[in-house]
Amino acid sequence: MSEPRNRVIPETTVARLAVYLRVLNGLAESGRTSVSSGELASAAGVNPAGLRKDLSYLGPCGVRGVGYAVPALRERLARALGVEQARSCVLVGMGNLGSALAGYAGFGSRGFSFVGLLDADPTRVGDVVGGTAVRPVDDLEDVVAAHGVTIAVVTTPAAVAQAVCDRLVAAGVRSIVNFAPVALVVPGGVDVRQVDLSVELQVLAFLDRQKGVDVQTEQVALP
Amino acid sequence: MSEPRNRVIPETTVARLAVYLRVLNGLAESGRTSVSSGELASAAGVNPAGLRKDLSYLGPCGVRGVGYAVPALRERLARALGVEQARSCVLVGMGNLGSALAGYAGFGSRGFSFVGLLDADPTRVGDVVGGTAVRPVDDLEDVVAAHGVTIAVVTTPAAVAQAVCDRLVAAGVRSIVNFAPVALVVPGGVDVRQVDLSVELQVLAFLDRQKGVDVQTEQVALP
DNA sequence: TCTTGTGAACTCGTTCACAGCA
DNA sequence: TGCTGTGAACGAGTTCACAAGA
Incomplete structure (x- = not known):
């Protein structure tokens, strides 16, 4: 069967599935019919192996040696996320x-x-x-x-x-x-x-300030 | 010294520190002068032990047996997050x-x-x-x-x-x-x-639908 | 005695490496 | 041969349990 397995899908994975679906919608509009995990992953901003693992929670949905069929995967994701009916x-x-x-x-x-x-x-x-x-x-x-x-x-x-x-x-x-x-x-x-x-902004500011400190430290360390 | 240690602070912790600071600002406005990890944790929606661990990245900042001084902790967090200057x-x-x-x-x-x-x-x-x-x-x-x-x-x-x-x-x-x-x-x-x-909404919808399925299953299981 | 501070155990998620298959 | 599917290794983060100290 191609039905979802009885595994529980982690919330982090669900969040990424929503992103993959968004990217697939864009690809479908461009008329693309097939896509590899590498391409899909880079468009979604994630690691290819992680993407494949995410999709594997829905059961096998690609073709080995080839990639994923865009329309089929799109439908699969939409169904898994419950986007069929509003x-x-x-x-x-x-x-x-x-x-x-x-x-x-x-x-x-x-x-x-x-x-x-x-x-x-x-x-x-x-x-x-x-x-x-x-x-x-x-x-x-x-x-x-x-x-x-x-x-x-x-x-x-x-x-x-x-x-x-x-x-x-x-x-x-x-x-x-x-x-x-x-x-x-x-x-x-x-x-x-x-x-x-x-x-979000505050975390970013913290990281940004750390960068600033690092740069300062480097400058001090330089002659 | 009460200066921050050389530990690297995880991003997840930084995000929560920002929330603690927000709660502390509210407490300070109410005139509160002291607060325990339990109370602060429940106001922030996190586990008390986790909160203490988060704060420990800044070095000791509470009083054992008593709790945390609201103004001091507020200042400590503001400085750590870099909120002093805009x-x-x-x-x-x-x-x-x-x-x-x-x-x-x-x-x-x-x-x-x-x-x-x-x-x-x-x-x-x-x-x-x-x-x-x-x-x-x-x-x-x-x-x-x-x-x-x-x-x-x-x-x-x-x-x-x-x-x-x-x-x-x-x-x-x-x-x-x-x-x-x-x-x-x-x-x-x-x-x-x-x-x-x-x-965010899509993840919530997924969880919501799972609940619905569970309920249905239960209903089916009932006589 | 009460609450903080924190090492240790544990859980969860990510990354890796390769087996499986068109 | 090439890309998917996945068990295994790894690492990050959370929770626990208790020692330390006012």
Whole structure:
């Protein structure tokens, strides 16, 4: 059988599979029909052996001595990631970041559709972002129930993120991406992925400063 | 001495140190003067032992039997992360996401200042975001040189990200946070941190779907 | 006695090297 | 011959358990 094996797929691998799928979509658009692990790996910015190991979690999906068939692999990945049918999500907090995410066309093509954009600010309610009208946050429970939403994105101010999270969980949401800079407390069975944009910058600054120190040290060491 | 040891600090630890610092800032505002590893860990969403190990890279900074002094630890972390003096950054691509990042007040308080906001679209040039005026992307080299910028944020469309990256590197930038969904190719000595917002959502969707499957399986298994 | 600091064990993910097969 | 698929070696990071010390 070519069905996925009973192995559990590590989260790190799932994240990379999503990247491979994005690259394959680009290749398919260019009319490419076949690709090697080396080429795919360099386009995705990973090690070729690692890419093959990642794909091996889905069972054999290439041809030895040749490479991978682009359309077949694309379909295989899409199915493994569950991108075949669009998944309904809600987004709470239509500030700058929330608006950016809601307006990002990339989500639609990757199997996500925002069925609810919610904000507590009455002046924002009614705005149309990415084709969807912003609704008052009081509608949260209604929207989640009406569409059977299980995935939510939180882009509220930190101060209200936990309260919003509690309401989402109570309404039936089981998976949350949190952009607010606080650690959310959730009951078991609920997944939270914490994304802190300024941490990325801070890590980079740390590495950058180390480079600077190294350069200084070298300069001091030189005559 | 209480100076940092010569150990190399893992990137994963650096990222968490930034989170601890954020939590400490909140505690300091509340007037808290002392905190235990357990409390700090739960506020940051990590394991207490791991937190202590993270802090130990900076050398001993707590009091056994008591905990950590909030102001002292705050200063220690700020110094380790290099947040004392503001670092100059440029941001290229003032679309939705770029505007959101540029307008995010959190960066200022965390030691970053955007000295250049650049965009290729003439209709955006002149807009003021977060107190800084948007300039044409042609000014890239001038801005980088004038401020000695070594850190850049790329929020352009994917199609032009590599070209922008090449210009940044040629101008002297050594550290890049890339939000465009392509793997940037850079020479040695240049760090790139790739952030793909839709990958977060995709991983979450995968986990969410697995839960659904598990539930279904359970339901099938029930009488 | 309480909490920190840390070596040691362990788990997880990555890399390597080569067997397997068109 | 060439590239995939994968067990095995390796290394990084996390967790544990306890010694050290206020």
